[in-house]
Amino acid sequence: MVQLADLQRIAGEQAVRLQEPMSAHTTFRIGGPADYFVEPGSESVLKELLLLCRETETPFFILGNGSNLLVSDEGYRGVMISLRGFDEISFREGESTEAGKTIMTAGCGVLLSKAAMQAAERGLTGFEFAGGIPGTLGGAVTMNAGAYGGEIRDVIFSARVMTKAGDVRELSAEELDLSYRHSIIQEKDLIVLSADFAFAHGDEEQIKEQMRQLNTQRREKQPLEYGSAGSTFKRPEGYFAGKLIQDAGLKGYRSGDVMVSEKHSGFVVNVGKGTCGDAMRVIEHVQRTVYEQFGVELELEVKRV
Ligand SMILES: Cc1cc2nc3c(=O)[nH]c(=O)nc-3n(C[C@H](O)[C@H](O)[C@H](O)COP(=O)(O)OP(=O)(O)OC[C@H]3O[C@@H](n4cnc5c(N)ncnc54)[C@H](O)[C@@H]3O)c2cc1C
Known part of the structure; x- marks a missing residue:
């Protein structure tokens, strides 16, 4: 196991925290302490x-x-590396991959x-779908996040990634092998450092109006007032997870402070001081009941840590 002194020497004293509660770093507001929580300030520190x-x-x-995480109540035995500080964003106006497209490079x-x-403020279209997804670009590329008919795969041009050995490579959109909530990043345990996206030019007001409409739809349909990790289950082929759960009579099914949302059955929500134990009891009951009633296996979209 690493020593605190070594982590501090590499990342700096301010960048290392001990026994950091993961409930403070997840939208589910669930998760016990990580032994070490480190925020590297640069790629070279990350490599070290x-x-x-x-x-x-x-x-x-x-x-x-x-x-998109459900962290155990016991927390994480190891080093939790937060890359929220890799937050630079730039645009190369006029430079294009295809005629008329502008590249956005984002950490x-x-x-x-x-x-x-x-992107909207520059009149760039193609990223409207992403405005209401509460993740980072790294998480979104890893998960090939998508909503309302758009997904990362449609707009990504390339990504800079780091291997576990600290080597940096550039992967093209094809090499990222993006499909429904899947990428090569997950398979090969790569780390996304930054990514390039190619956007076409559109009308700024129309783009912003589209984003407002999508956010209104989200607020109306999703239980954003509670902690959650978004859609709990992947969409089973030929079905909708939320509909199956609702038809199984599980809306509102509860264990402790975690329940199947009354507003959207595809969401398992933390309505108070929910624990990972509560969440897993709800998740497993839902999976069992839906399988018994409809013969459909619900696979977790949320990642367990
Ligand atoms: C209210 C709500 C609504 C949501 N709506 C949507 C939606 O419409 N569409 C959708 O697709 N998702 C949705 N989500 C789920 C979630 O926001 C996405 O999956 C998002 O892309 C996760 O990004 P993150 O930065 O939070 O990643 P995390 O949850 O921190 O991590 C997710 C996975 O990505 C990995 N990861 C994160 N950053 C990197 C990196 N730089 N390099 C390598 N791996 C990395 C992690 O190790 C982990 O395996 C929703 C979630 C909530 C709470």
């Missing part, structure tokens, strides 16, 4: 951290905005809401 973890055989986990820690708004 990875090498130290490898040398000392210490597990590490890359954290974005924690909006993995940039929030999708911020990137979508900055």
Whole structure:
């Protein structure tokens, strides 16, 4: 296991926290303490951290905005690496991959809401779908996040990634192998450092209006007033998870402070001081009941840590 002094030497004293509650870093507001919580200030520091973890055989986990995670009540035994500080964003106006497209380069820690708004302010279209997804660009590329008919795969041009050995590579959109909530990043345990997106030019007001409408739809349909990690389950082929759960009579099914949302059955929500134990009891009951009633296996979209 790593030593505190080594982490502090590499990342700086201010960048290392001990026993950091993960409930403070996840939108589910669930999760016990991480042994070490580190915010590297640069790619070279990140590389040194990875090498130290490898040398000392210490597990590490890359954290974005924690909006797709369910962390155990016991927390995380190892180093939680938060990349929220990798938040630079720039545009290369006029430079294009295809005629008329502009490239946005964004660090993995940039929030999708911020990137979508900055693109809109430049009259760039294609990222409207992402404005209401509460994740970072790194998490979104890893998950091939999508909504309302758009997904990362449609607009990404390339990504700079780091391997566990600290080597940096550039992967093209094809090499990222993006499909429904899947990417090569997950398969090969890569780390997204930044990504390039190609956007066409459109009308700024229309783009912003579209984003406002999508956010209104989200507020109306999703239980945003409670902690959650978004859609709990992946969409099973030929079905909608929320509809199956509702038809199984599970709306409002509850364990402790965690329940199937009354507003949207596809969301499992934390309505108070919910624990990971509560969440897993609800999740497993839902999976069992839906399988018994409809023969459909619900696979978790949320990642367990
Ligand atoms: C209210 C709500 C609504 C949501 N709506 C949607 C939606 O419409 N569409 C959708 O697709 N998702 C949705 N989500 C889920 C979530 O926001 C997305 O999956 C998002 O892309 C996760 O990003 P994150 O930064 O929070 O990642 P995290 O939750 O921190 O991490 C998710 C995974 O990505 C990995 N990861 C994070 N950053 C990196 C990196 N830089 N390099 C390598 N791996 C990394 C983590 O290790 C983990 O495996 C919603 C969630 C909530 C709470």
